[in-house]
Amino acid sequence: MAEAVDLKAIGTRPVRPDGVEKVTGRANFGADLNLPGMLHGKILRSPHAHARIKSIDLSGALAVDGVLAAVSGKDIPGGGDLGDNVLANEKVLYHGHAVAAVAARSAFIAEQALDQIKVEYEVLNPVLSIDDAIADGATLVNESQHTNGDTSQPASNVAAVTKFERGDVEKGFADADVVVEGEYRVPTAHQGYIEPHACTATINEEGKATVWCCTQGQFDVRSMTANCLNKQVSDIRVIPSEIGGGFGGKTTIYLEPVAVKLSEISGRPVKMVMSREEVFRATGPTSATLCRAKVGAKSDGTITAATAWLAYEAGAYPGAPVGPGCMSVLAPYDLENFRIEGRDVLVNKPKVAAYRAPGAPQSMHAMECAIDDLARELDMDPLDLRLKNAADEGTVAPYGPQYPAIGLRACLEAAKVHPNYTTPPAEGQGRGVAVGFWFNIGMQSSAEIRIAENGAVTIMEGSPDIGGSRASMCLMAAETLGIPYENINAHVGDTEATGYCNTTGGSRTTFATGMAVIEACEDIIAQCKERAALTWELDVDQVDWEDGQAVPKPGVNADVKPLSLADIARSAGRTGGPLLGRASLNAQGPGASFSVNWTDVEVDHETGKVDVKAFTGVQDAGRAIHPSYVEGQMQGGAVQGLGWALNEEYIYDADGVMENAGFLDYRVPVTSDMPMIDTQIVEVPNPSHPYGVRGVGETPIVAPLAATSNAVRDALGFRINDLPLSPPRVLAAIDDNE
Amino acid sequence: MGDYAYAAPATVDSTVELLSSSASSGTRTQVLAGGTDVLVQMRSIDRGPRLIVDVKQLAETNVLSIGEDEIYIGAAIASAILNENAELKSKLPGLIESADLIGSTQIQGRATIGGNLCNSSPAGDTIPALIANSAVCHIVGADGERDVPVEDFVTGVGTNCMADHEFLLGLRVPAPKGNTGDAYLRFIPRTEMDIAVAGAGVRVTLDDSGTCTAARVGIGAVAPTPLLVPEAGDALIGTQVDEEALNAAAAACSAAASPITDKRGTVEYRIKVVGVLCKRAGAIARDRAKAR
Secondary structure, three states, X not given: OOOOOOOOOOOOOOOOOOHHHHHOOOOOOHHHOOOOOOEEEEEEXXXXXXEEEEEEEOHHHHOOOOEEEEEEHHHOOOOOHHHHHHOOXXXXXXXXXXXXXXXXXXXXXXXXXXXXXXXXXXXXXXXXXXXXXXXXXXXXXOOOOOHHHOOOOOOOOEEEEEEEEEOOHHXXXXXXXXXXXXXXXXXXXXXXXXXXXXXXXXXXXOOOEEEEEOXXXXXXXXXXXXXXXXXXXXXXXXXXXXXXXXOOOOOOOOOHHHHHHHHHHHOOOEEEEOOHHHHHHHOOOEOOEEEEEEEEEOOOOOEEEEEEEEEEEEEOOOOOOHHHHHHHHOOOEOOOOEEEEEEEEEOOOOOOXXXXXXXXXXXXXXXXXXXXXXXXXXXXXXXXXXXHHEOOOOOEOOOOOEOOOOOHHHHHHXXXXXXXXXXXXXXXXXXXXXXXXXXXOOXXXXXXXXXXXXXXXXXXXXXXXXXXXXXXXXXXXXXXXOOOHHHEEEEEOOOOOOOOOOOOOOOOHHHHHHHHHHHHHHHHHHHHHHHHXXXXXXXXXXXXXXXXXXXEOOOOOOOOOOEEHHHHHHOHHHHOOOOEEEEEEEEOOOOOEEEEEEEEEEEOOOOOOEEEEEEEEEXXXXXOOOHHHHHHHHHHHHHHHHHHHHOOOOOEOOOOOEOOOOOOOOOOOOHHHXXXXXXXXXXXXXXXXXXXXXXXXXXHHOHHHHHHHHHHHHHHXXXXXXXXXXXXXXHHHHHHHO | OOOEEEEOOOOHHHXXXXXXXXXXXXXXEEEEOOOOOHHHHHHHOOOOOEEEEXXXXXXXXXXXXXXXXXXXXXXXXXXXXXXXXXXXXXXXXXXXXXXXXXXXXXXXXXXXXXXXXXXXXXXXXXXXXXXXXXXXXXXXXXXXXXEEEHXXXXXXXXXXXXXXXXXXXXXXXXXXXXXXXXXXXXXXXXXXXXXXXXXXXXXXXXXXXXXXXXXXXEEEOOOOOOEEOHHHHHHHOOOOOOHHHHHHHHHHHHHHOOOOOEOOEOHHHHHHHHHHHHHHHHHHHHHHHHHO
């Protein structure tokens, strides 16, 4: 690992390479591509939350003047659940489930033509909550779904049960002086990305398709689209646009196979753009959850046992993030006795997708509320209680691995002396504390470094930039090569232009793709040393690379001037050809990132409105490559977490129709709702990364939910277990309490 | 969007003629001032074809006069213009605040009080403030001109008393005399860019001893139409507009409310909060009246 001393580029805050294009409106997003002869595709969606499809007749739509193609579920032959979600086959499983699609000369004609498609349904009872789904005799979302695939048991809406256990929980609780427990509900929340899903597809007579779309992972779009259409990945080229927000929601596909199929039938390019309403009704939010947490401790604060029972709504197909919820729920604590049980529960709602630290905010909301109650029972400072039980280097995490160096203790200690913490909340306000965690991932990345004739550096990599990662790549390259940041540009290539990269997600890009960039730079340095050695007629091991230039090693007797990258690039034709560095890897040891958040709130006792007056986040970044973007992640995650805590929720009617499918009534916070989100970066380097990087993008959304709940608890003097803490819920609780 | 036609007649007479002829021919017609509701509805709620008749080019809908007895606000005057008129803000701060609550700065460059009224939403923010201020709608149509008090204008959710051949020219607001003050408050879960869960507008006039001699209270988002609550006004008249009187007015507002439970709030919540808003707006109106 590189020493902390003497970093020149890393830790500075330069302008991002993609900034000018974005602020001037030149950058192209998903809906910006138009091609000659292009058609517009639109989707017919289910009016029922649960129904059997008896028949689909597309002929009426095809008869409309200007309509050139129409498709239904049978046109998407592969992909399993994913394909069935893209276009339904036997059953529609949620209101808004895609049933058919048309392509026409205008979007308006396409929309009108949808009305001419005849679908016969046999309407079924919808399953709309965890309680309904797990009740005896519940209607089955999928009649052939058995828990954990065990067909010896009856079919169930519980797709999977996960368990982690250690020690003797019953003895642990028996040894406790204080035991607290609670049941907590967190509602469905959407990522709320500003840019709706959009793509344009075209396919030629050889069956080779090109797809332009906004995505967090062009390679996954390629494989998922290929699977849905029973094609080979090599038949499809995916070109990612700039992305107007993803937060995990753009790690899957909805439109792409439909657009390719409509293009195949019509012989024209087809563009499809979702409306905001479609985004809400038919793309994956994250799970609504029902969580139970129980913690016992000695009077000195030592936790003796903890249990978590977690049930997560998966939507219409298995795959709720309950596994990560289980992994996260007790991750901050060093425990002898615990039991964690998770359930992946099918309901007739959209299939959930990843959302920033998928699953962790919900389970940790429950546990961090319980820990807060425990601190009150013990009359301990909530930071002290956590310090007493904090996981540290060497602790075996509840989910298995032994932690290497982690920054939880450093964050707690930084919070303890932070002026925003040592200053008590203002009169009438309440303060809440919570800890956040995300394990982060590594996985596969590739990168190429290309050196132009003038020594300018181009990084070509395959990780869509959703949080300033191109700037981070340039900074790590500048540091490694020893050249100015301004001499480097970074590009995100399409599936034919760059080596394979896993999707941008799991806070992996700056860590894993960054490692590939660093290794590719080291490859360039090795080549430069060889070229210099050749030029100077020295052995390559007599050459060093210092401050962006080749120099003879100390003690080597050579009367030569140092050769800069530009010098070597200029004469590359004479020393072996262009300079091209490359690296590909499967990155290990991503390094968990912990955070501590606290917030001060004021509650209007007559209207139930919660005003967030102050918020501070402290988080371990390992090493902040571009501190402004680390702070931006911390602030953005906090705002999303606060929005979820305060007002965001899916509201369904009794038939399973979402009533607030728009930003007017799905209330993400507006800027004036938020206080300054104060940040402090803690740096406990990740031993697995050359510069110590830990992923930082997801952890920030985790703790704000419980921090807000705990602050409202402090302000009111009693706890409201469920989120959101919307004015009607808070006022009703105040009235009930009086 | 579907096919639609657009017309911007140059005179009031030709506007009335166009509205009359399109009504008699059965053409679906919609009057547009700022368009901040109409355009959203055309894109997201009902995309069917229609004739749009733009009235913001007319001189008569752009009159803004602040007289001794009456303040006249043309139906097409953008909120941004009202918000920046210092004299208007000092005379009718509550009404102007109600307009300033609607939409972002950009939207307010187009949005109008007249349009907010004609959209006739139960939650229209300017309507309770207009009712509290005894505002009167100045309407023109094939049968000539007529005046209708704002509290009688809205007839149901999204409907009003105007015939197909009529449109709103402007609003007549009695100029405040002596120690008069108004205020409007709404409740939204956010700080801006939202729709009222409940709203209350209050106007009071005090005599030299601080006793209330006139008071009107309008409430919104708690019934199919915005309402005048005479009992709330009566509860303030003859008092010092103190806490006891304000509580009585609040109770009258809660009693007058007949809200629904929907995605924006429950029946119980709205009944309670409309009273809270009346009480708080009443205190602001009283303090403004005293400061005159």
